[in-house]
Amino acid sequence: xSENYPFTIEQFYKFVGxxxxxxxxxxxxxxxxxxxxxxxxxxxxxxxxxxQLKNRGKLLTYTVIHIAPEKFQQMAPYAFGxxxxxxxxxLPGIIQGVKHEDIKVGMELQVDFDANIxxxxxQWPRYFFRPP
Amino acid sequence: MKGKPLAAIVSAGSSxxxxxxxxxxxxxxxxxxxxxxxxxxNLEPKKDIEALIVGxxxxxxxxxxxxAPIMADWAGLIPSxxxxxxxxxxxxxxxxxxxxxxxxxxxxYDVVMVGGFEKMTNRTTSENTEYLAMASDFxxxxxxxxxxxxxxxxxxxxHMNEYGTGEDQMALVAVKNHxxxxxxxxxxxxxxxxxxxxxxxxxxxxxxKLYDCSLISDGxxxxxxxxPEVARKYTDSPxxxxxxxxxxxxxxxxxxxxxxxxxxxxxxxxxxYEMAGISPRDVDVAEVHDCFTIAEIIAYEDLGFCGPGxxxxxxxxxxxxxxxxxxxxxxxxxxxxxxxxxxxxAAQLYEIFLQLTGQAERRQVDGCEIGLSHNLGGSxxxxxxxxxxxx
Numbered sequence: 475x476s477e478n479y480p481f482t483i484e485q486f487y488k489f490v491g492x493x494x495x496x497x498x499x500x501x502x503x504x505x506x507x508x509x510x511x512x513x514x515x516x517x518x519x520x521x522x523x524x525x526q527l528k529n530r531g532k533l534l535t536y537t538v539i540h541i542a543p544e545k546f547q548q549m550a551p552y553a554f555g556x557x558x559x560x561x562x563x564x565l566p567g568i569i570q571g572v573k574h575e576d577i578k579v580g581m582e583l584q585v586d587f588d589a590n591i592x593x594x595x596x597q598w599p600r601y602f603f604r605p606p
Numbered sequence: 607m608k609g610k611p612l613a614a615i616v617s618a619g620s621s622x623x624x625x626x627x628x629x630x631x632x633x634x635x636x637x638x639x640x641x642x643x644x645x646x647x648n649l650e651p652k653k654d655i656e657a658l659i660v661g662x663x664x665x666x667x668x669x670x671x672x673x674a675p676i677m678a679d680w681a682g683l684i685p686s687x688x689x690x691x692x693x694x695x696x697x698x699x700x701x702x703x704x705x706x707x708x709x710x711x712x713x714x715y716d717v718v719m720v721g722g723f724e725k726m727t728n729r730t731t732s733e734n735t736e737y738l739a740m741a742s743d744f745x746x747x748x749x750x751x752x753x754x755x756x757x758x759x760x761x762x763x764x765h766m767n768e769y770g771t772g773e774d775q776m777a778l779v780a781v782k783n784h785x786x787x788x789x790x791x792x793x794x795x796x797x798x799x800x801x802x803x804x805x806x807x808x809x810x811x812x813x814x815k816l817y818d819c820s821l822i823s824d825g826x827x828x829x830x831x832x833x834p835e836v837a838r839k840y841t842d843s844p845x846x847x848x849x850x851x852x853x854x855x856x857x858x859x860x861x862x863x864x865x866x867x868x869x870x871x872x873x874x875x876x877x878x879y880e881m882a883g884i885s886p887r888d889v890d891v892a893e894v895h896d897c898f899t900i901a902e903i904i905a906y907e908d909l910g911f912c913g914p915g916x917x918x919x920x921x922x923x924x925x926x927x928x929x930x931x932x933x934x935x936x937x938x939x940x941x942x943x944x945x946x947x948x949x950x951x952a953a954q955l956y957e958i959f960l961q962l963t964g965q966a967e968r969r970q971v972d973g974c975e976i977g978l979s980h981n982l983g984g985s986x987x988x989x990x991x992x993x994x995x996x997x
Contacts, residue, residue, distance in 0.1 A: 483745045509745060535767070535865050537759035538812040539751065543736040546751040551809075554756050556860045566860040567750045574812075579767045598749065 481510040481522050487598035493587045495529050495601065497563055498522040508563045529585035530606065531559040538574050557583055557603050571604035582606060608976065608995060609848030609882035613710040614837030615994070616830050616844050617646035618959040620952075621723075623825035623944035624794040631668055631725040632680040634826035634946075635660070638721060639681035642828050648840045649717075649830060651682060656715040658689040659706045661698030661722030662948035666737040668725050677723065681828075687719065693948075695741035696897060698722050699827065700951030700981030700990035704850050706831050716836055721828025722953075724946035734822050738947070741984040743858040755819055755898065757859050757985040759811035762900040764865035766813065769915035773813050776899035777804035778921045780817045780941055783896060786928060787938020789968040794823045794944030818899040823944030827952035829959065837997065845962045845977075849882030849993030851875060857987045866915070868986035871908035875980070878991040879910075882976075886910035889932060889993075890974035891961045893954035895982040896939040905980050906934075909991070928969065936961060936969045951990060954979035962996040 479485050481498045486509050489496040498510035502519035508527065513520050536555030539546075546552065553569040555577070565585070569577060583603040591599045619641030621634040629637075643651050658678050665671040674689035683689070694701040699722025706720035726734055738754050739747075747757065765771045781801055787793035799817055807816035830840070837844040853873030856862055863869060879885060886909060894909070896902035903917035911932060912920040920926065926934035937943045937957035940950060958977035960966040977994040 487745075535760045535764040537756045537763060537814075538809070539753055539756045539759075540808070540812075541731065541735060541753065541755065541810045542751060543739055543748075543753060544732045547732065549751070552751060554750065554752060554760075554811075556760060556865070564860045566746055566752060566858070579763065596745075596749075598745070600750065602750075 479524055481512060483509050486510055490587060490601050491591065491599040495527045495559070495585050496524045497527045497561065499525045506561055506563055508565065527563060528560045531557040531583060533577070533579060533581045533583055534558050534564065535579060536569060536577050553577055555603065557585070568602045569604070570602050608884050608888065609993070611834040611846035611848060612850065613707050613831045613847045614834045614844040614997065615847065615955070615959055616832050616837055616840040617642045617649065618829040618956045619645065620792055620827040620956045621825050622792050623823045623946060625727040626824040629824065631673065631723045631826070632676050634725065634824060635677045635721065635723045635828070636680040638826040638828045642830055646830060646840055652686050654717045655683055655687045655719050655830070657709055657718045658683055658687045659702040659709065659718065659720050660689065660691050661693070661702040661951060662691055663693060663695055663698050663724060664737050664740065667729060681719070683719070694988045695983035696895070696947040696950055697981045697983030697988045697990050698948040698951065700979070703829070703951060703955055703992060704852055704990055707847055707850055710831055710833055716833045718831045719828060720831060720952065721826065722948040722951060723826035724948040725824050726822045726946060727824050746858055746860065753811060754985070755811040755814050758898040758900055759814045760859060761865055761904065762813050765900060765904065768866050769918065771903065771918040773805065774801060775918035775921055776818055776903065777801045779896060779899035779902045780804045782921065782927050783935050783939040783941035786936050786969060787942025790938045790943055793938040793942050794821050795942050814898055814900070820897045820940035820945040823946045825944055825946035825949045825953065827949045827956045829952060829955050843963050844997040845959050846995050846997055847992055848995045849878035851877030851881065851991040853989045855987050857984065859985045867904060868908055868982070868989060870986055870989040871905065871980065871982065874989040874991040875909050878993050882993040884976060884993065888976050889978045890976050891936060891958065891971045892932065892934045892978040892980065893937060893939070893957050894934055894980040895950070896935055896941050897945060897982065899941070901982065902935070902939070909978070909980060928971070933971045936966060936971060951979070951981035954981060955992065958994050962994060
């Protein structure tokens with residue numbers, strides 16, 4: 475049934491709005507993509523299934539942003555990192571719920587979801603990372 | 607000659623880089639063009655230049671797309687040169703050089719002008735931060751508040767964690783490049799800095815501090831390329847392009863195979879070295895893309911000047927200083943000369959042209975014969991490497 479949803483960024487964020495990190499699994503070679511691709515980056519197949527990814531992972535690297543774009547200035551300084559989920563998929567995002575000085579490469583974090591949906595384009599809800 | 611001359615550089619020019627209040631992008635480009643023309647009295651620009659390929663990253667800065675006809679106009683090349691803009695973020699004019707080279711190699715043109723420009727200082731820091739971030743992945747990086755310093759900070763944290771690279775080693779890159787920039791009359795910031803100043807400057811994106819970051823600058827640079835066979839018609843001291851490489855990787859840093867090395871740079875370097883028939887040991891002088899100090903350390907490794915993870919020790923050894931065995935960023939680099947993003951690739955060529963023709967004055971590297979430029983786009987989804995040889 476998941477095949478009925480298009481393999482688009484828009485759909486990825488619709489799933490985020492439902493509190494799920496979904497990946498597109500290539501039915502031919504098994505590669506998993508988040509964000510989804512229109513065709514598999516490895517084998518060019520367009521035969522995908524959506525699968526829900528476990529939202530736990532390991533922090534690969536991070537920074538604390540002090541000089542921010544205008545829309546994020548009120549949040550600064552904020553921590554930002556790359557999380558590697560258990561399936562190997564990596565996502566960038568803001569890290570919350572942990573003191574900046576306590577953030578360590580390799581720490582376990584989980585993906586959580588912000589209920590706010592912006593009213594202008596793009597109407598994508600945001601996910602973020604926090605300690606489990 | 608080590609390699610086969612692919613195209614000749616018969617002249618080059620550059621505007622003064624800096625905060626050029628009241629001077630727009632087209633006027634900066636004219637400044638660069640007029641210098642290139644004056645260095646090459648045998649060139650009749652309106653008659654000889656058949657095409658103009660100009661790099662420019664963003665129409666946001668000056669609210670101006672379709673800038674190639676404007677640059678052709680301000681360089682006095684209407685209607686003789688067919689002009690087009692190329693965009694590859696901060697590698698836009700590296701790309702202009704490469705496609706100018708292809709235009710020569712196609713056999714269609716004998717004389718092509720390449721260059722780039724950017725006007726940035728009219729914008730606020732937060733506008734600049736936002737416009738530059740447009741060269742990263744919108745749906746995941748920009749959407750989650752990433753900035754360019756942040757993306758390179760992610761690489762710095764990973765490099766420190768994996769190899770023990772220190773913030774003090776990154777600071778040495780800034781100290782070196784400011785030293786060189788202080789010797790360059792066209793540099794934006796002609797001022798020495800100390801390790802202590804770098805280390806105590808305010809944090810932009812941890813662990814990168816203000817003095818780890820290149821400058822927001824206005825500037826333009828250009829060069830005149832010709833078919834090698836006609837070069838001597840224009841100059842007695844041409845520089846030849848003998849290698850060109852271009853690597854492309856995923857736009858999102860988070861999807862790349864490594865956070866401590868840029869695959870696009872390794873691909874570009876391999877292609878350029880093979881085309882030129884040289885190895886990293888043959889390079890006498892190089893301009894590398896030090897948009898952040900960590901980027902220069904990673905460039906040492908990706909270009910094969912040292913092994914993976916050894917970049918911190920390479921700068922500590924003094925090898926890339928003006929007195930070292932491989933002077934790097936003699937111009938002052940993006941760090942001190944400035945980084946008007948669309949001009950940077952052409953500005954690197956300009957410095958190498960000066961070095962290989964013995965015109966780099968107080969920055970001159972004695973007896974240099976082979977030069978290299980390394981120009982990154984975005985957080986490294988694009989890298990363009992060129993190799994040059996004195997004629």
